């Protein structure tokens with residue numbers, strides 16, 4: 001399914017909103033596609049030769065590169081514009097959501113009480129979202145992923161879906177792309193006879209992958225977990241509006257409280273790059289515990305790996321850590337996933353680490369996957 005599927009839980013953008021959102025997409029595309037590549041040219045032509053003279057020919061450190069690049073007005077201008085574009089994005093998608101907040105909350109209540117698709121929502125009032133999520137507003141989403149404005153609130157999920165679409169178009173990922181579709185294609189190619197009966201989507205946010213998994217495997221019981229109540233209320237209503245039967249739970253991916261061997265398929269989409277080392281490793285351990293014999297896991301994410309990159313590229317790709325509130329961006333880029341999989345007890349012969357294509361856009365997705373031997 002398209003990543004920007006139409007449904008009742010979307011706020012209606014008016015002509016001004018549409019114009020603002022189109023401006024943000026164009027600004028982001030311009031900054032990402034043409035202007036960003038000039039940062040490297042600036043570095044090679046002007047900054048690096050100066051740093052080498054200063055360091056008597058030695059390779060400059062990332063700190064020295066960072067200081068020298070931020071001393072260049074053209075780099076500071078690009079960086080300020082990129083940060084401004086992200087802030088503008090949240091303003092542009094937030095305006096119609098705030099305007100329609102009452103209508104959206106009423107729709108969410110009605111969809112949740114009707115449960116036409118047969119899904120469910122389990123919130124835990126005693127649940128404390130982890131500090132890795134609450135300490136900052138990740139990629140500047142107002143209020144953060146765990147925002148919960150009280151009973152019936154759906155703001156975090158509404159913002160996440162609307163902002164995620166604009167962000168993806170701005171990155172050139174495109175409208176028809178679906179992370180879930182590529183994971184499904186990978187599974188169908190590698191395990192053609194695999195028919196999961198129970199599926200778990202970890203870190204589901206607004207459920208943009210949970211829904212296509214539920215639609216692709218209509219006979220399966222699909223469960224999805226996240227830590228944010230506002231995110232989950234929205235995800236549940238959205239899934240019901242799209243006719244997808246998904247059971248949403250407010251639970252932590254490192255300690256899900258589901259029984260051992262409960263799932264045939266465990267997936268996550270873009271969760272690893274927003275997790276600390278401890279959370280990512282705990283999530284992999286939990287994945288293995290939850291898988292039934294013969295079960296499959298696929299954890300898909302962005303193709304951000306630092307191994308083998310120059311110090312300049314590492315500096316350049318780290319922009320999001322410093323400017324876009326992505327605290328675990330470099331943690332993920334440096335992660336040794338093969339070691340993490342082994343430490344989670346997953347035998348090396350049963351794992352795969354590699355790339356999956358995107359439907360649109362030049363970057364592939366990245367994934368770690370594997371299957372549990374049948375007993």
Ligand SMILES: C[S@@+](CC[C@H](N)C(=O)[O-])C[C@H]1O[C@@H](n2cnc3c(N)ncnc32)[C@H](O)[C@@H]1O
Pocket residue numbers: 130132133145146179202203204205206207208209210225226227228231251252253254268269270271274275279
């Ligand atoms: C980048 S978003 C995931 C996007 C989503 N999977 C999709 O396909 O659109 C990361 C999500 O993981 C959730 N998350 C972060 N830490 C978590 C944890 N320990 N357990 C469960 N969910 C977590 C966040 O609340 C956030 O909604």
